[in-house]
Amino acid sequence: MNPSFLxxxxxxxxxxxxxxxxxxxxxxxxxxxxxxxxxxxxxxAVAAAAFTANAFAAAPVQYDxxxxxxxxxxxxxxxxxxxxxxxxxxxxxxxARAMARLAEQTLGLDEGEVLISSTGRIGVHLPMEKIQRxxxxxxxxxxxxxxxxxxxAIMTTDTRPKNLAVSLIVDGxxxxxGGMTKGAGMIxxxxxxxxxxxxxxxxxxxxxxxxxxDFLQLCLNRSLDASFNRITVDGDTSTNDTFLALANGAAxxxxxxxxxxxxxxxxxxxxxxxxxxxxxxxxxxxGVTRFVELVVSGAKDDAEARKCAESIANSLLVxxxxxxxxxxxxxxxxxxxxxxxxxxxxQVALDYGDTPIVRHGQDSGVPEAEQAEAIxxxxxxxxxxxxxxxxxxxxxxxxxxxxxxKINADYHT
Amino acid sequence: MNPSFLxxxxxxxxxxxxxxxxxxxxxxxxxxxxxxxxxxxxxxAVAAAAFTANAFAAAPVQYDxxxxxxxxxxxxxxxxxxxxxxxxxxxxxxxARAMARLAEQTLGLDEGEVLISSTGRIGVHLPMEKIQRxxxxxxxxxxxxxxxxxxxAIMTTDTRPKNLAVSLIVDGxxxxxGGMTKGAGMIxxxxxxxxxxxxxxxxxxxxxxxxxxDFLQLCLNRSLDASFNRITVDGDTSTNDTFLALANGAAxxxxxxxxxxxxxxxxxxxxxxxxxxxxxxxxxxxGVTRFVELVVSGAKDDAEARKCAESIANSLLVxxxxxxxxxxxxxxxxxxxxxxxxxxxxQVALDYGDTPIVRHGQDSGVPEAEQAEAIxxxxxxxxxxxxxxxxxxxxxxxxxxxxxxKINADYHT
Numbered sequence: 001m002n003p004s005f006l007x008x009x010x011x012x013x014x015x016x017x018x019x020x021x022x023x024x025x026x027x028x029x030x031x032x033x034x035x036x037x038x039x040x041x042x043x044x045a046v047a048a049a050a051f052t053a054n055a056f057a058a059a060p061v062q063y064d065x066x067x068x069x070x071x072x073x074x075x076x077x078x079x080x081x082x083x084x085x086x087x088x089x090x091x092x093x094x095x096a097r098a099m100a101r102l103a104e105q106t107l108g109l110d111e112g113e114v115l116i117s118s119t120g121r122i123g124v125h126l127p128m129e130k131i132q133r134x135x136x137x138x139x140x141x142x143x144x145x146x147x148x149x150x151x152x153a154i155m156t157t158d159t160r161p162k163n164l165a166v167s168l169i170v171d172g173x174x175x176x177x178g179g180m181t182k183g184a185g186m187i188x189x190x191x192x193x194x195x196x197x198x199x200x201x202x203x204x205x206x207x208x209x210x211x212x213x214d215f216l217q218l219c220l221n222r223s224l225d226a227s228f229n230r231i232t233v234d235g236d237t238s239t240n241d242t243f244l245a246l247a248n249g250a251a252x253x254x255x256x257x258x259x260x261x262x263x264x265x266x267x268x269x270x271x272x273x274x275x276x277x278x279x280x281x282x283x284x285x286x287g288v289t290r291f292v293e294l295v296v297s298g299a300k301d302d303a304e305a306r307k308c309a310e311s312i313a314n315s316l317l318v319x320x321x322x323x324x325x326x327x328x329x330x331x332x333x334x335x336x337x338x339x340x341x342x343x344x345x346x347q348v349a350l351d352y353g354d355t356p357i358v359r360h361g362q363d364s365g366v367p368e369a370e371q372a373e374a375i376x377x378x379x380x381x382x383x384x385x386x387x388x389x390x391x392x393x394x395x396x397x398x399x400x401x402x403x404x405x406k407i408n409a410d411y412h413t
Numbered sequence: 414m415n416p417s418f419l420x421x422x423x424x425x426x427x428x429x430x431x432x433x434x435x436x437x438x439x440x441x442x443x444x445x446x447x448x449x450x451x452x453x454x455x456x457x458a459v460a461a462a463a464f465t466a467n468a469f470a471a472a473p474v475q476y477d478x479x480x481x482x483x484x485x486x487x488x489x490x491x492x493x494x495x496x497x498x499x500x501x502x503x504x505x506x507x508x509a510r511a512m513a514r515l516a517e518q519t520l521g522l523d524e525g526e527v528l529i530s531s532t533g534r535i536g537v538h539l540p541m542e543k544i545q546r547x548x549x550x551x552x553x554x555x556x557x558x559x560x561x562x563x564x565x566a567i568m569t570t571d572t573r574p575k576n577l578a579v580s581l582i583v584d585g586x587x588x589x590x591g592g593m594t595k596g597a598g599m600i601x602x603x604x605x606x607x608x609x610x611x612x613x614x615x616x617x618x619x620x621x622x623x624x625x626x627d628f629l630q631l632c633l634n635r636s637l638d639a640s641f642n643r644i645t646v647d648g649d650t651s652t653n654d655t656f657l658a659l660a661n662g663a664a665x666x667x668x669x670x671x672x673x674x675x676x677x678x679x680x681x682x683x684x685x686x687x688x689x690x691x692x693x694x695x696x697x698x699x700g701v702t703r704f705v706e707l708v709v710s711g712a713k714d715d716a717e718a719r720k721c722a723e724s725i726a727n728s729l730l731v732x733x734x735x736x737x738x739x740x741x742x743x744x745x746x747x748x749x750x751x752x753x754x755x756x757x758x759x760q761v762a763l764d765y766g767d768t769p770i771v772r773h774g775q776d777s778g779v780p781e782a783e784q785a786e787a788i789x790x791x792x793x794x795x796x797x798x799x800x801x802x803x804x805x806x807x808x809x810x811x812x813x814x815x816x817x818x819k820i821n822a823d824y825h826t
Contacts, residue, residue: 055751
């Protein structure tokens with residue numbers, strides 16, 4: 001099947017119609033870089049979301065979860081970097097509420113029409129005067145091509161902004177899906193979708209399509225395991241992970257729901273945008289020099305395949321071996337072996353790209369230099385078959401370099 | 414209670430009576446350092462053991478498990494470093510058997526009287542000629558003070574040998590417990606004791622006491638959670654982890670069992686030796702600059718406390734913060750928060766040594782410089798109370814430094 005969408009050149013979260021955004025400096029980052037992003041829809045927007053499963057969910061996550069439970073449309077999202085507003089107690093929740101109120105008042109919106117996100121250091125209170133000044137600056141800077149600036153303003157240790165937009169046809173009209181995201185450490189999002197039962201990654205998908213709330217949430221839920229919930233940089237699941245999708249209906253199509261003839265095309269485009277942004281997040285992970293797609297198959301079921309893939313992807317010995325382009329496959333089997341999943345040691349097979357590495361649980365006999373060659377790349381695929389069943393899962397991960405240690409030993413000081 | 418034992422000056426695994434050992438060069442290590450250790454008892458020795466729970470348990474682990482299931486006394490242990498003999502298929506098991514046979518023939522022992530261990534690279538076959546030559550050299554080098562040489566020969570990335578011996582009185586006679594161990598990476602042993610239902614750490618405890626097999630295994634089982642199973646360097650549970658205890662009865666006391674009047678004293682001394690060696694293993698872990706005792710309390714039960722402690726101790730962000738002496742407590746709470754255990758965010762308390770860091774889930778207000786001072790040490794304690802129950806667990810762990818990455822990115826090449 002050919003994809004039924006096109007990638008928009010230099011697209012971002014305000015590429016869809018009826019969206020404006022801004023990214024400004026409000027003084028939260030010592031570096032003096034942009035640290036406040038505002039995203040505004042000209043029309044009320046249907047929202048779908050997933051948030052961190054961390055027991056210390058940050059104040060803005062708690063605020064958004066409560067607000068979205070009401071199921072009403074929203075108009076804007078205000079995001080600060082440089083301070084996570086997590087583990088900040090009752091005052092943190094008050095600050096989150098006040099942050100939303102500030103945006104609503106400044107933009108002339110009703111209470112409950114602004115969602116908020118924060119990312120940065122845990123345990124520190126938001127400097128509210130700076131936020132206030134920043135919201136006014138952001139309002140003044142709002143622009144139809146402001147998506148790129150907003151993506152810069154949500155960055156923390158990211159080295160580059162991550163933007164994307166695609167275009168597709170729904171009911172004969174052009175519809176766009178845009179998005180932005182940030183990583184780059186504390187990245188192992190395992191988000192629970194809202195409205196089913198329930199990273200600091202932040203991701204925002206915008207669209208001008210008319211979408212029913214249930215179908216938008218369905219698109220988001222189905223995209224999760226093929227995007228943000230399949231990545232891990234360092235195995236640390238943040239208190240602030242947030243993935244929001246907002247549909248403002250500016251395209252005027254007949255409402256997209258599960259029975260709409262273009263539902264599958266929209267869903268495929270949605271998953272593509274989420275997946276591509278998630279991939280970009282790993283490629284720009286802290287200190288990352290190699291991107292690895294790890295496919296685990298032959299597990300008892302998909303859940304065990306995932307457990308095994310996470311064990312390998314988060315193994316320090318595996319990640320440091322990748323950094324050194326060391327084909328040391330024993331570390332991969334070892335991590336599978338302690339993951340606690342069912343496997344058949346005598347049937348295990350491992351491949352680095354097209355190079356067979358392990359057959360029947362033993363070295364395939366391919367010369368070591370050739371094994372090493374297969375992983376001396378910026379991006380490569382590893383496939384592990386456990387020989388124990390039909391379960392499979394794909395995870396996107398990376399190596400562990402000196403720079404990861406440097407960034408995180410020095411982050412605070 | 415005062416400990417009822419004394420530490421033997423410069424003690425090691427041949428400090429107890431009736432034990433001899435050797436450590437020799439057989440050519441497995443490129444460095445040319447000692448790589449084959451032999452430990453011999455003058456008398457048949459009762460054995461107790463625990464082995465890795467890794468699904469890819471190495472050939473020597475499989476061999477020892479089968480042999481010990483028979484419950485017969487043994488005479489010797491032969492250990493090589495430089496090659497793990499793991500993921501080596503049927504030939505690996507044959508080599509393991511052959512390694513035991515070589516030792517038995519060379520030492521004039523019966524079949525089934527020699528236990529074997531291997532540590533080093535996974536997936537490589539043992540060079541049996543080297544082992545054969547090495548066993549002969551080792552036999553010739555056997556000496557009553559050979560424990561120190563044996564401890565050097567089992568090292569891989571360890572920077573120093575780890576030896577200990579204690580002396581205590583049983584039935585009015587001096588009894589000794591000696592031990593040696595090695596780490597230093599792939600260290601997160603979660604060993605299952607033999608003979609209950611079932612790390613590359615290796616540890617060998619010797620004693621000249623007369624001990625019943627059941628009581629020796631009981632001592633080993635009870636020591637596990639206070640020693641090797643409470644440590645983690647890198648979270649990677651090896652295919653080769655082995656903990657053996659051997660009692661040769663040279664001291665001639667009445668057999669120690671659970672009802673013996675000195676049972677408690679013996680058990681305390683046993684746990685002390687195992688605990689001290691485990692602690693030394695973390696202190697000598699790959700690239701380690703700080704040792705952390707992490708005490709988690711207030712969990713629903715001990716199992717949840719352990720799960721939470723492991724989540725924190727294996728968090729890259731926590732470990733790199735420790736390396737940088739960064740008091741960033743948010744990373745610790747974050748790792749507790751994603752561990753999946755029950756906790757009460759508003760009641761969580763955290764202390765670095767005697768310095769209160771978090772109270773009621775928020776910053777205690779102690780100035781940051783003072784927070785940092787509390788962890789700018791070679792060794793410190795961290796206490797986290799989850800406010801959710803009576804469960805507790807203590808884990809010993811360490812920071813993550815540039816050197817860890819260097820050692821493991823370069824290990825192979």
